[in-house]
Amino acid sequence: MRIKKGLKTGEVFVFLFLALLSFVILVPFVYLFTSSLKTNAQYFKIPIEWIPSPALWSNYYYVFVDLKFYVYMWNSTFLAASSVVLSVLSSSLIAYGFARFRFPYRNAMFIVVIATMMLPSQVSMIPLFIYFKSIGWLDSYKPLLVPQLFGSAYLIFLIRQFYITLPREVDEAATIDGCGYLRIWWHVIMPQAKPVLVVSALFVFLASWKDVFGPLIYLSDRSAYPLAVGLLYFTSPTSNAYTLILVAIVIALIPTLLFFILSQKYLNKGVNIANLK
Amino acid sequence: MGIERREKLAGLLFVSPWMVGFLLFGIFPMAVSAYLTFVKWDFLREPRWVGLSNYVEVFQSPIFYKAMVNTLIITFGSSLIYLVLGVIVAAMLAKDYLGSNVFRAIIFLPSLVIGTALAMMMGPVFGNGKYGLLNQVLSMLGMPNQSWLTEPGQAVWVIVGMSFWYLGSSVIIYLAGIKGIDPSYFEAAMIDGATGLQQFYKVTIPLITPVLLFQTIMGIIGGLQVFDLALTLSSEFKTGGMGNDNSLATLVFYLYSLAFRDYDMGSAAVVGWTIFIISLLLSMVIFRLSRRFQLFGEEESK
Numbered sequence: 185m186r187i188k189k190g191l192k193t194g195e196v197f198v199f200l201f202l203a204l205l206s207f208v209i210l211v212p213f214v215y216l217f218t219s220s221l222k223t224n225a226q227y228f229k230i231p232i233e234w235i236p237s238p239a240l241w242s243n244y245y246y247v248f249v250d251l252k253f254y255v256y257m258w259n260s261t262f263l264a265a266s267s268v269v270l271s272v273l274s275s276s277l278i279a280y281g282f283a284r285f286r287f288p289y290r291n292a293m294f295i296v297v298i299a300t301m302m303l304p305s306q307v308s309m310i311p312l313f314i315y316f317k318s319i320g321w322l323d324s325y326k327p328l329l330v331p332q333l334f335g336s337a338y339l340i341f342l343i344r345q346f347y348i349t350l351p352r353e354v355d356e357a358a359t360i361d362g363c364g365y366l367r368i369w370w371h372v373i374m375p376q377a378k379p380v381l382v383v384s385a386l387f388v389f390l391a392s393w394k395d396v397f398g399p400l401i402y403l404s405d406r407s408a409y410p411l412a413v414g415l416l417y418f419t420s421p422t423s424n425a426y427t428l429i430l431v432a433i434v435i436a437l438i439p440t441l442l443f444f445i446l447s448q449k450y451l452n453k454g455v456n457i458a459n460l461k
Numbered sequence: 462m463g464i465e466r467r468e469k470l471a472g473l474l475f476v477s478p479w480m481v482g483f484l485l486f487g488i489f490p491m492a493v494s495a496y497l498t499f500v501k502w503d504f505l506r507e508p509r510w511v512g513l514s515n516y517v518e519v520f521q522s523p524i525f526y527k528a529m530v531n532t533l534i535i536t537f538g539s540s541l542i543y544l545v546l547g548v549i550v551a552a553m554l555a556k557d558y559l560g561s562n563v564f565r566a567i568i569f570l571p572s573l574v575i576g577t578a579l580a581m582m583m584g585p586v587f588g589n590g591k592y593g594l595l596n597q598v599l600s601m602l603g604m605p606n607q608s609w610l611t612e613p614g615q616a617v618w619v620i621v622g623m624s625f626w627y628l629g630s631s632v633i634i635y636l637a638g639i640k641g642i643d644p645s646y647f648e649a650a651m652i653d654g655a656t657g658l659q660q661f662y663k664v665t666i667p668l669i670t671p672v673l674l675f676q677t678i679m680g681i682i683g684g685l686q687v688f689d690l691a692l693t694l695s696s697e698f699k700t701g702g703m704g705n706d707n708s709l710a711t712l713v714f715y716l717y718s719l720a721f722r723d724y725d726m727g728s729a730a731v732v733g734w735t736i737f738i739i740s741l742l743l744s745m746v747i748f749r750l751s752r753r754f755q756l757f758g759e760e761e762s763k
Contacts, residue, residue, distance in 0.1 A: 194657050198553045199560070205550065206567040209626060213571075215594055216582050228592060278479045285472025286465075293476065300487060302678060302744055304686050306713055307737040308490035310497060310720055310730050315490070317504075334482020365471045394575050396689040397713070401721055412575045416693060429581070436578040444570055 213437075220244075220430040227427050240427075247431045255407055256414035257439070260393055263328060263410050267392040268385045270332040275339035276381065280369045282340065283347035284355065294344070301337040313401055327402045328392075339384045346380040347373060386447050393439075411436050497730035504724060515727040524703075525732070528710040531617045531691075535711065536684030536743075538621035543631040543680050544673065550628065551635035552661050565636075572629035579626055580693035584610075587619050610694055613708040620690050620709075631676055638672035639665055674751045681743050685736055688713040712736050 214234075219227055221239040247253050282294055316327040350373065358368050374381070399413045406417060418432045498515055502508040519525050554565050571579070586594045587609035596606040610616050642665065650660045666673075691711045695704035703710040703718060710718075712732060720729035 195558060199558075202550070202553055202560075202564045202568075205625075206564055209567060209571060212582055212586050212594070212626075215585065219585065232594075232597065274478055278476050281472050281475025285468050285475065287469045287472035287476075290472065290476075293480075296483070297479065300483065302682060302740070304682060304736050304740050306686065306716055307494055307730075307733040308486065309716070310726055310733060311490035311493035312486065313720070314493075314504075314726070331482065331486050333478065334486065335479045340479060365475075390573060394689075396577060396692065397717070401717075412577050412689070415575070415577050415581065430585070433578050433581050436575055440573045440575070441570070444566075444573055 216430055217434055220427055220434045222427050224426055243428060243431045244435070247428055248435060251418075251428070251432075253414075253418070253432055253435055256409055256411045257435070259408060259414070260410035260412070261439075263325060263399075264389045264392040266325075266329055267332050268388045270329060271336050271339060271388045272381060272384050274333055275335040275384065276343050276374065276377070277369065278335040279340050279343035279347055280373060282344045284352075284373075297337050297340050301341060309397070309401075316402065322402055323404055323408070324402075325408075328395075328398050332388075336388070338387065342384060342387075343377065343380055346377055350376050382447070386443075389443070411439075494730045494733055497727050498734060500727050502726045504726075511727070515731050519728050519731045519735075524707050524710055524715060527707050528703075528712050528715040528732075529735075531708075531710055532685060532687065532712045534617050535620050535687050536681055538618075539624035539627075539684050540677060540680045542621070542624050543628065544677055546625075547628055547631035547676075548635050548666070548669075548673065551632045551639055552665055554632065554636055555639045569629035569633055571626040572633075574626070576689035577693045579623065580690045583619070583623060584694075611705045611708075613704075613706040616694060616704055616708045619694065620687065623690060631680065634672060634676050635669065638669040642668050670751065674747065678744050678747055681747070682740050685740055685743075686713050687711050688717065692717075712739075 215232075218234055218236055220243060221241065222233070222236045223240060226233060226236055282290065282297075312327070316322060321327050321330075354372055354376075355368055358372050363371070393410075394412060395410075396412050396416075399410050403409060403413070406414070409417065415432060415436050418429060497508075499510060499512060500508040501511050501515070550568065554561055554568070574582075585592075588594070588596070589608050589611060590596065590606060591600070593606070593609065595609065599606060607615065609619050646664050646668065647660055650664050655663065688711060691704070691709045691714045695702060695709040703714055712735065716729050716732040716736070719725050719732060
């Protein structure tokens with residue numbers, strides 16, 4: 185009886201704690217959203233109008249279409265989607281090599297893969313910039329996309345850990361049937377690895393979607409900017425329309441929400457894989 | 462050709478893209494970066510050998526120390542929040558009860574938000590004077606208004622505070638770790654009469670130490686590279702500043718500023734190497750510490 189009662193007060197405490205945390209996290213989002221529907225005059229009114237009347241939904245159309253915010257959205261989507269395809273495919277192939285084949289210095293190399301995962305990229309940023317500049321790749325997406333062809337250490341690690349848990353018998357049966365290594369990778373390994381591939385895709389997508397440093401130094405044409413950088417330079421056409429910037433921020437948040445809903449199914453499964461180590 | 466030889470060749474062929482990438486985008490740039498620390502170069506003239514003077518310049522610059530202190534405050538502040546609060550929240554979310562799915566979504570969602578968007582969203586919250594949301598809360602409580610972002614020394618804590626909104630990325634990893642624990646451990650503890658709190662630090666914590674270790678190292682490395690939040694919060698960034706009195710300078714921001722505003726590639730490379738060395742040192746310290754505290758770890762992680 186006593187234990188049960190103790191548990192109950194504990195649960196109430198946990199509930200209140202989580203509710204408070206969620207409240208604090210949500211307030212800025214709610215404030216942002218309601219403010220985005222206001223005129224400047226409404227925005228600077230004190231006390232705050234939490235439900236704006238009238239609500240200016242037209243702000244959204246204006247920013248997205250008239251101020252061409254959709255261009256940034258498209259750029260981000262293109263960059264992130266291309267990164268996902270390039271990085272996941274190459275990392276998966278490299279991981280296959282590490283997981284299924286014996287060759288000299290394999291373990292030493294894999295340790296180097298893990299080590300590079302923990303090192304900050306800034307140390308090589310400047311030389312890479314100079315390098316890409318000298319071969320005329322500035323102001324194109326090449327510096328952001330071409331390196332993805334060579335796999336990412338984090339993904340190689342993640343995918344390899346998953347591949348070694350897959351039964352070898354299926355591979356061997358396929359070999360006997362006359363399948364080459366590449367066909368085994370594509371037809372046998374890849375279909376079994378769907379959860380880890382989806383999680384990898386999610387990581388690459390997010391990393392590309394959130395990247396600021398790369399686009400900032402490699403791109404100078406504003407119409408080529410992705411969302412994360414375009415938002416920084418987004419200014420309203422008239423000085424008394426500050427709320428339009430808030431609209432831009434909300435628009436930048438929407439794909440995140442869609443992405444979250446789409447990935448829900450795989451997320452719990454996938455993150456468990458991340459911890460197999 | 463023997464099957465073993467074939468296997469060897471195929472394996473090397475499959476990992477070769479990584480080897481090429483490692484040489485092209487890892488080893489080679491690092492070597493160039495080491496060379497750059499000894500030259501002055503602004504793209505316009507030929508690189509000029511200057512010996513150690515880039516090091517002297519950077520290490521004597523007060524901005525460098527400000528950036529270093531700010532970066533360390535952000536790194537340790539946010540890592541502490543991720544570690545302590547992250548584990549507690551994850552343990553709370555691990556049990557299913559009223560609303561736990563909703564809480565999970567609310568806590569996880571903001572970690573997907575673009576850094577620049579998050580920082581811009583926080584602009585009105587930490588706004589100066591009576592228009593800031595937080596200041597309005599303070600005046601309701603009868604406390605004086607603060608200049609969160611412009612008061613030197615305060616802005617960096619705003620960035621630490623923002624890590625609450627990125628808590629979800631750690632929580633989701635810890636949550637998976639906790640869910641992976643064999644439930645029989647908890648049942649045994651309950652039969653022995655352990656309370657929820659005792660289960661937390663006698664069962665949960667020891668069993669997820671490897672996950673804590675990995676996530677903390679990744680968090681620290683991420684913290685050391687903080688850039689987009691600082692850049693966005695310093696509204697002067699378009700004109701070349703790093704916040705009022707450089708109060709928002711971080712190491713990566715400083716590197717960016719040296720390389721792409723002052724066109725001083727050599728000094729920027731020195732800062733790059735500093736970030737590299739600090740990451741390496743901190744990772745090593747954590748490994749050492751964890752070996753002392755780790756209770757299960759090794760047997761668990763196969």
